[in-house]
Amino acid sequence: MSGPARDAAELAAVQPLQPAERSRWRGLALPVAAVALWWALSAADLVNSALLVSPGKVLATAIDQVASGRLWRALGASLAREATGFVIGTVLGLLLGALLGLSTLANRIVGPSFNTFKQISLFAWIPLISVWFGLGDVAKVVFLSLAALVPVVVNTCDGIRTTPPALLEVARVYGYTRWQTVTQVVLPSALPSIFTGVYLALIYSWLATIGAEYLLVAGRGIGNTLIEGSEHFQMDLVIFGMFVIGLVGWSMNAAARAIERRLARWTGRA
Template identity: 85%
Template sequence: MMAAFISSPPAARRASRWLQARWRGLVLPVAAILVWWALARLDWVSTPLLVSPGKVLDTAASQISSGRLWRALSASLAREFTGFAIGTVLGLILGALLGLLPLFNRIVGPSFNTFKQISLFAWIPLISVWFGLGDVAKVTFLSLAALVPVVVNTCDGIRSTPTALLEVARVFGYSRWQTLLHVVLPSAAPSIFTGVYLALIYSWLATIGAEYLLVAGHGIGNTLIEGSEHFQMDLVIFGMFVIGLVGWTMNAWARALERRLTRHRPGAA
């Protein structure tokens, strides 16, 4: 009885380790906020350049209560998810064709490999001339950001299907369609999901860049521009915090979905 009482169950130990890891992860942000507060409080840095945490909180309350945050955030997220969806669908199709059809890969692969070496932001001048500075231009830019990681990981995942699995499918008389559905795609799923995960993160980062460089419209990026133009560092810092929080939330959702989809696989955590 004493031994059973002393030894905590595995679930409790896992929960304890999870809490400890989360608390350790808060040490650096809390320390940074304390240093920030001290610098602002003691006037060691010029106030216009480094506003106090309290001022940022006041700005946050104003942005939330007035509805400006929700309008900017909804506009940014609408662009992000539209560009992400378009880029992901096109990336899955192109990646599958490159991975499944050797002739297609030999013809299109070299051109795509050259295309993916072009810096994403190098497309901004061309996109702005073709599509202007509005939402169409922004969504096109975000689609490009999402496209490349999905194509690369989908193609690599399909081409990395173990030969032994393909041989087993052949022995059991699977058709090409059955082999694709029951062997190739399940084997490539982790790599494909990695590509989609990267596309989600890249498209969010590209959203802010697009709003900053293609300035027409509303969005979180435009909030940063407004703050910097009027030297409202409280608004800039608040906008940066919102961007980081949204990115962190997307990352957490994607990781949780990945664990849920792969928990049946051997060795999955």
């Protein structure tokens, strides 16, 4: 390597991290400190071991769950329910949100009822759903669909109804038809808000998956893993299940944010 190139490489090696890189590493400080404190407390026997098991025991449980396939069966069942409820709720939410946003008449007729509906706590539907659909997968998918429906409807309707008047005026000047105005002006303008609704639906449906499995206990799922650990007082299994739930939620959030950034670049080029 030549002298200037070697000097540049050495300078890059000692150059401090950029702000974004430092921020990313700083985010690990709290989890690492929490795990270190957890390890120290369990090693020193300062907390009842039945209530706070050691990280080593949780790791052993994780290895057993993975090797035996129990984790994949439970997680697969939960993700299948989540995906089904998310798709159903999102599709219905897009249709209803578009109807409320584009039609003043529909908004006057359906809007008040929907505004009342969305004020009802999601978990308040559990007794009714369990009576109508039982405790199986159908009931859980209905529950998850409700969780995904509301944010998609709200954000789709708001995105459409807040289209800048200047854009609508340009469409009118150019003689756009109603269909051209909707497809080429209104929907592209509302796309960020619509994606926000879909993103919230993805997160809410995953959170609702755990709640549905915990309250509608029939079947298999990662929520049932928590129940099993709690009933048998296996705190290692409970903590492992919580780690899995958090990791899956984090992965969904990261994937959604990556898609959002790609979508923003695409709409910017368009």
